[in-house]
Amino acid sequence: MKSDLDQLMEQNNLDAILITGPAQHNPPMGYLTGTIHMTGGDLIKKNGSDPILFYNPMERDEASKSGFTTKNLADYRFDELMKVSNGNILQATVLRYEKMLTDYGLSSGRIGIYGKMDVGSAFEIFSGIQTKLPDVEFVGQLGDSLIMQAMATKDSDEVDRIRTMGEITTSVVSQVADFLTFQKSKNGMLVDSSGNPILIGDVKKKINLWLTESGVENPEGTIFAIGRDAGVPHSTGNAKDILYLGQTIVFDIFPAEAGGGYFYDFTRTWCLGYAPDEVMALYQDVLDVFQTIESELEVNALCYQYQDRTCELFEEKGHPTIKSNPQTQEGYVHSLGHGVGLYIHEYPRFSSNVKEDRLAPGSVVTVEPGLYYPEKGMGVRLENTIWVRPDGEMEILADYPLDLVLPVK
Numbered sequence: 001m002k003s004d005l006d007q008l009m010e011q012n013n014l015d016a017i018l019i020t021g022p023a024q025h026n027p028p029m030g031y032l033t034g035t036i037h038m039t040g041g042d043l044i045k046k047n048g049s050d051p052i053l054f055y056n057p058m059e060r061d062e063a064s065k066s067g068f069t070t071k072n073l074a075d076y077r078f079d080e081l082m083k084v085s086n087g088n089i090l091q092a093t094v095l096r097y098e099k100m101l102t103d104y105g106l107s108s109g110r111i112g113i114y115g116k117m118d119v120g121s122a123f124e125i126f127s128g129i130q131t132k133l134p135d136v137e138f139v140g141q142l143g144d145s146l147i148m149q150a151m152a153t154k155d156s157d158e159v160d161r162i163r164t165m166g167e168i169t170t171s172v173v174s175q176v177a178d179f180l181t182f183q184k185s186k187n188g189m190l191v192d193s194s195g196n197p198i199l200i201g202d203v204k205k206k207i208n209l210w211l212t213e214s215g216v217e218n219p220e221g222t223i224f225a226i227g228r229d230a231g232v233p234h235s236t237g238n239a240k241d242i243l244y245l246g247q248t249i250v251f252d253i254f255p256a257e258a259g260g261g262y263f264y265d266f267t268r269t270w271c272l273g274y275a276p277d278e279v280m281a282l283y284q285d286v287l288d289v290f291q292t293i294e295s296e297l298e299v300n301a302l303c304y305q306y307q308d309r310t311c312e313l314f315e316e317k318g319h320p321t322i323k324s325n326p327q328t329q330e331g332y333v334h335s336l337g338h339g340v341g342l343y344i345h346e347y348p349r350f351s352s353n354v355k356e357d358r359l360a361p362g363s364v365v366t367v368e369p370g371l372y373y374p375e376k377g378m379g380v381r382l383e384n385t386i387w388v389r390p391d392g393e394m395e396i397l398a399d400y401p402l403d404l405v406l407p408v409k
Contacts, residue, residue: 001153001362002032008146009047014139015109017146019043021116023062025219025260027342028114028147033066035259041073042097044104054100076100094128101133108135114147152339152347153362159387159397161257162340162364165216165264166385166398169253172210173268176251177406179206180243180272184409190243190272200224201239207253216255220344223252223267230269231374233334233381245273245408248283248378250370254344263344265366267383268400273408279378282371283404286380289313289369293336294384297367299392303350303357307336310369311352319371323352330373337366340385363388364397 009017019028023038032043032051038059045051055063057074064070076096085091101107113126126138154162183190183198190198203224211218225237230250243249252267269286271279292313293306311323311332320331339346341364348357348365359365365388370381382402387395 001155002150003155004150004153005045005146006047008149009112012112012139012141012146013110014047014112014146016044016046016104016106017112017114019115019147020113020122023066026116027151027260029116030260031147031151031342033063033068035257035261036062036065037259038062042100043068044100044106046104046106052104071100090124090128093125094132097125097129098132101129101136106136107133110137110139112139112141112146114145148347151341151343152357153360154341154364154387155362158262158341159362159364161262162264162385162387163397165255165257165262166266168211168214168216169255169264169266170398170400172207172214172255173251173253173266173400175210176203176207177270179203180270181406181408185245185273188245190245190408197242199239200226200237200241200243203243204237204239211255215258217258217260218255219260220254220256222254223250225250225379227377228374229379231372231377231379233370233372233379243272246271246276246279248275248279248380250379250381252381252383256344260342262342263340264398265340265344265368265383265385266398266400267368267370267381268402269380269382269404270406271404272406275405278376279380280404282373282378283380285314285317285319286369286371286382287402288317290367290382293369294367294386294394294396297359297386297388297394299359299361299388301359302355303336303348303359303365304352304355306367307350307352310336314369314371330375331371332369333372334370337368337383340364340366359388361388361390361392 020042023029023033023036042054043051051068053063053066053068054071054073081092081095207222223236225235226249227247229235229237230248249270254265256263311321314321314332320328336350339348366385368383372379384396
């Protein structure tokens, strides 16, 4: 949680953190400032102190919404710094950072850097500051960063926002189900009132429209895949594919708050009209494992154990898994789930290769087992997003029916 930042800075031997870039679509910045409209700026936080937010003057009112102490970047007189540097923008920018850090008592120490900036620009700027302030050490963290560690557990406000996204998500899923069941079938296909086949692309347009009308974004797209594509976990679906009856449709939807805020993640598998026996059997296997794992979740348990347990359950049912064959492309081919927040994939991780992640109180995670047989033209996945409450209970943040078959006329 945000309240863990000082402790995490201590554990990572950091004297301060510096986050740069916009507040929107920039999770490290938005995590601390909230989703304010700030197109660029810098946030500096020393261990044990409140952050200071450096803003562009046009965005002073937005910066004030963060609740932090703010500092106008115009006070550093970039025009004067350009004169000193003979018109060299890079050198002027370096000089400004030198003044900002020195003013904040950071002429030495270890500073973790995060946020969004062009890679080449970041390299030149921070290399330049290092030259000006040789006693400062900038620290970049790959993967297990301090910010990601803090994000692994959520406070009540974050959970409320994710829950609201879940309500919007399942509302849109209901609209999609209603749209599909309202149509008619002809020659084994779903058709509109004019008798024209309904395509995957038609459904995705509706999804995007309904999400927009709900005031949220769809930055990562939507998986709506039928038949063979449903058997490839991250196939998003072919826009020109016809919706045939009796084929599995994997519908994985993961929208976010407008401005790059909190995500929700949700999956159901449907068949239109009817489900063949082979599909029914596959769906039942996934449903059994899905419900078993959800019932066995316990607070502070190690996440990798649930991945191993999922593989065990599927193998007992006769399906290959990545535990017995890491290269398999049939059966159970991915991890059980992941954390959800300002990134669609956060900590904790349900992976056999990650032994330390736990279902700590405050975690928000997905549980999404699936089975995939692309050469048989079918795949099934079910997914809920679950909050590990402070009292140790597991709460599905937006429940929805688990019906396989959607009836059509």
